[in-house]
Amino acid sequence: MRSTGIKKLVLLGAGHAHVHVLAQLAQNRPADLDVTVVSPYPYQTYSGMTPGLVAGHYIAEDCQIPLEPLVKAAGAKWIQARCSGIDATEQRVRLSPSARSQTPDDILPPDIPYHLLSIDTGAVVDRDRLELDMPGASTHALIVRPIEVFATLWPSALELARSKPVSMAVIGAGAAGIELVFAAEQALRTQGISGARFTLITGGDGVAANYRPGVRRRVLRQLKRRSITVLRDTCVGIAPGMVKLGSGAELACDLPLLAIGTHAPPWLQDSGLTLSEAGHVLVNAFQQSPSHPNVFAAGDVSTREDHPHPKSGVYAVRAGPALATNLLAHHEGQALKPHRPPTHTLNLLSCGTGHAIVSYGLWHTEGAWAWRWKDRIDRAFVAKHMRSAA
Template identity: 75%
Template sequence: MHHGIKKLLLLGGGHAHVHVLSRLAQQRPADLDITVVTPYPYQTYSGMVPGLVAGHYSETDCQIPLEPLIRAAGAKWVRARCSGIDAAGRRARLSPAGKSRSQDDILPPDLPYHLLSIDTGPVIDRQRLEEQIPGAADNALIVRPIEVFATLWPQVVEQAQERALSVAVIGAGAAGLELLFAAEQCLRTRGAAGARFTLITGGVEPAASYPAGLQARVLRRLKRLNITVLRDTCVGLAPGVVKLGSGSELACDVPLLAIGAHAPAWLQGSGLALSESGHVLVNEFQQSTSHPEVFAAGDVCARTDRPHPRNGVYAVRAGPPLADNLLAAHEGQPLKPHHPPANTLNLISCGAGHAIASWGPLHAEGGWVWRWKDHIDRAFMARYTLPTA
């Protein structure tokens, strides 16, 4: 078939790649050399971060250790970030993961590949954020990268014990709503009395992209918890102040920013075909429309044939077909199309102990929905959490 070793480069430790690694642990072609590039030794599972904020999960409950998965797959781990791709030359450029622990973390300037898969997860481009919302990079508590947010939240809880805080969540998609409900529950039970909570929706209805039944339930829940809903945009942040599109200002101790993520800036100039928003354009095989040896899944890509929301549900679903197609591409076999589901199960947690569900036109809520979500999330974690050596 082909001669010599082929190099498979996995950029990122997102939901789909976690599955690819567990699959490679079961069947790894002998002539495949696998390298994983990711800055963190674990993946923080975004679906459980609201539970972490609510105080229901510990940090380790929400983390999938990547090293055991990488080891089981017989892969090498390079602790770094991608800083650019040369699609024509089939190379990825790297930059250090963060504060260098020691001088022996010398990075190769770039890594060659025969096959490349990108699943780097959602990012906030701080430069673009500053253009969108001046002052946000310095004054907001930003939900991405989730690994950083998870370490900062406990500091907010400490502050809240000393005095009543005013919290504003900017962004009324699922991430913003779950964060707001979780923060409200945590600070009401563990913080000083009198905390105030505001949702700044960006001018739309809360949960605007979801079915009407779920939206109505979300609104009722916000009202019941006395959370102020401002259908306005955030146009700037200063210390202690959120500036609104209407011209008014909201005094606020903790602005939590949960707006949609951006495409990574390093995709620009890669030579890969990109969407208008800068995401990797992929076909029904999760394969780059311009470079057949490149695959992408999760938040970093856009389907040309079937656009769908960027969320964890779709990212998790893309894992098995991505693993199939990477192995098929390596063996020179035909690829299989991945059909994202038309209806997905949407579960929005309202703190720990209550959640709202929708599937197509059906919707429901209650403690049982939350227990069901908790069960699904824990099962996902257990499936990919290997014993650490």
């Protein structure tokens, strides 16, 4: 790029870390830094509140952080678009229209240049890859990612459940799948919808495989208490009214909900950036690309080369302050500060409204108080970033 007095920072995505970056820029944005946010949605849906939305405890607006006030407070501009590619050599981000974009295609630029790029696009499900692993899933399943789309489709699933007794299967028994099946069961029960059957399909690793044995036992007890069937099998395909299993069996299913692990965005492959084996942006202790020092990344789109950790929203939230600090330091030509992800994180698994399982390191317990704690934390996160835009 030809050098000018103004440097261009592109924030690609509006994930948890970038929400903090925008809040920080609202407090301190250098006059010579031009900031552009690229995101397909006018808000960020906070993933921690999605189970409460499904259960009926929250409405959609409770879980959304509007993007426009944050962008305006930061003195930035927003382009409603998706990323279709990055050229790290030419320092350009390629754009494609968002499905809900209000910007006409002939006005949307094909790409935008940057001097400094930060990537926080969140978790994605690559539908082409999904079709290879589970033929029919992208057509017949309700997929949790992107959350913004899932939130708009969930009411239709409820309408189907009201019309007839349904069989619902949640595919994936990590934190997202566990919370989702509890929330769906509660939603139907509290609305007086009877006759539904719920199944949690675990895949190869069992229920809550990333948690300690004591937490897994607690989850299994809660599943049994709510008469949710646990099926230790893999999903290998989905057809109308049916989930095909790795064992060769077929499970009758009216509503398959997909909460499996996510993928790296396919548009990263030809970016020129150094990627992890799974295709995520590799970053160092400064959340910085080792191959391109003017590119930073945080959240599920990235992998720390020095400190790998699970793909979880809590790590993206924790990385936000360090990312903001290092983006401004890089712009000013100052030394960067390392960010060390926490060794242990507080995990709160919602078992529907009114009960949660909490764990931290070796310690774990559960109760109604734990759910109230989770509710306060989640509401406070959204409220904090609404206040920062005021």
